[in-house]
Amino acid sequence: MQKTFAAGDVTIRDVPPTPVAILEHRGDPATLGATIQRFIAWRKAAGLHPSTSPTFTVWRSERRPASPADYSVDLCAGTDRPVEAKDEPMKAGEIPGGRCAVLRVVGHTDNLEPAALFLYRDWLPASGEDARDVPLYCQRLSFFPEVPEHEAVAELFLPLK
Structure with missing residues (x-):
């Protein structure tokens, strides 16, 4: 319903900026589930549980763009620690x-x-x-x-x- x-x-609300680790999903929304699973696996390996590290989704395109290849969303985990090369494909960013x-x-x-x-x-x-x-x-x-x-x-x- x-x-x-x-x-x-x-x-x-006035919200403060939030440093995050970002996993970008670019392309067909049908493959978003696999990106989410990679995000969850990275989070677990990094010890960033959702109860202590806020979870964000940033939409950079329409839900159904004219071409599925143009779909764009960022999955983010709040963290104050540096995002390092070993964390690839994660990258540092900010909400x-x-x-x-x-x-x-x-x-x-x-x-x-x-x-x-x-x-x-x-x-x-x-x-x-x-x-x-x-x-x-x-x-x-x-x-x-x-x-x-x-x-x-x-x-x-x-x-x-």
Whole structure:
């Protein structure tokens, strides 16, 4: 069942910048599962458990671009430690800080497109705010299989000027 969102579901927060290790996925979304498995394996090897290292997804393309080859998403783990050559294909990066519109989604967070569309198409035009030139991202606060799927929680962040 698709959740209906309302303007009151959105909060505006000032968020600090967060250093992260990034695993880029570029290309056909059908192969994203393999990228996620590589990300999980690296995280385990690095000792960065989701309970102590925040998990982010940064969308750099539409969910269904005209060409699957143009699909682009970053999987990120928060870490203060350096990302070294031995960590390849991970690379160092940062989730930018600043003002963000935040929408919390509870349950079945495998498809966040309806929430993202709500933020861009409904909330943003009515809010009087302007989006920054920074991609939409989410922080996964709890996720399946760590919790039952209906208890998974993600927050979408729409960076604002």
